[in-house]
Amino acid sequence: MIELFESLMRILNGLITLSFFPLLYSLFRRTNRRFFLYWSLGFLLYGVNIMLRVVATEIIVSYLTLIAFFLTTTGFILIVTGIGELIKRTRYLLTLTLILPIILLVTYFLGGDWQYFIWFIVLSPYAFIVLSLIGIQRHYNYDVKMLLAGWANIFILNFAYAFEYMNPGFVDLLSAVSKIIIYWGMTQPSFAFIVDDLGRFMISGIATEYHLPENGEFSLVNLNGHTREKEVTWIKNRIDANSQKGIRTILISYYDLITPRDISLTEDNEDTYFVRVQTGNKNVPSPFEEKVMSIGDDLSQLDLLFSDIVKLSSERQIGSEIIIYSLSTVIHTHGWKRLYTFLTAKIPIIKSSIVSLTCFYYPETHETGADISKFEMMADKIIK
Secondary structure (H helix, E strand, O other): OOOHHHHHHHHHHHHHHHHHHHHHHHHHHHHOOOHHHHHHHHHHHHHHHHHHHOOOOOOHHHHHHHHHHHHHHHHHHHHHHHHHHHHOOOOHHHHHHHHHHHHHHHHHOOOOOOHHHHHHHHHHHHHHHHHHHHHHHHOOOOHHHHHHHHHHHHHHHHHHHHHHOHHHHHHHHHHHHHHHHHHHHHHHOOOOOOOOOHHHHOOOOOOOOOOOOOOOOOEEEEEEOOOHHHHHHHHHHHHHHHHHHHOOEEEEEEEOOOOOOOOOOOOOOOOOOEEEEEOOOOOEEEEEEEEEEEEOOOHHHHHHHHHHHHHHHHOOOEEEEEEEEHHHHHHHOHHHEEEEEEEEHHHHHHOOEEEEEEEEEEEHHHOOOOHHHHHHOOOOEEEE
């Protein structure tokens, strides 16, 4: 009876794991994000490995060991590579994952006792995934809490299984539940803040003028003596001018200093995308939510946003302009040194792409003129 329960739970775990392949692959087809492709293939191999363990018997188990090792290792390499794709560090994490099979193969050819490394084989992939997600959560302020909770639980369950602290049937049952939590986390808006909405945005709208994409540039808009009405009017005129040329405008507003209502953003604005930067990465409901997204007040998230905009513009050969309102607010919040380092890295990418960057700033709000002059020297032009 116990063996039947264990077999049924393993089948359930395997089927749920395998079901992630079509679900995640369909997300990849819709969003064109390679993260979903890597994880769909990873869970496919992971699920096949679980199902092989269902049919394994003492007679054929030795022949399945090598196959199971290949499937498990390849599946986890794909999953970790997908994690690297989230933070644009794919090659780095892929290289780290290769350490595991190399260590195991070297040990095998040197005649090492396989039994000594069985715990390492079982637990290290899960530990690596958990540590990678913890690093992303802490360093990039990226919302991977659901993924982290699911994978941490799977790691604990496999630890209990390796040391025979828990019945294998319950391990498979709770692992299946943990994977559902992981999938739920992947489908939340707060997880992948650049998904198919921005992709559709980049191919929407119809230009009224023929305009070849040009190399990007960095511009500053000096707001000395400007009234709020003039600032909003300038942004509206800029959006209209860009729209006529088929250029997409991504307006990044800090702390709702400019709101969608201010620029009269509606569902009909096919050429404008609004990004709210808020403390705590709170999602703010909107009647036209697909045109408005919220990210946390963290330069790492802004970095990811920039990367995706440049990538989409390049792939579809559609010019874009990122408008930040305002640069002075970012300086006051994060300090000029952090922002200066960020822009120093981003401006060469901007200038080699077809994405322009325009930032509003208030010179009179900065105590040290030398600080703001560093940014003025970086600009291709200053608009007054």
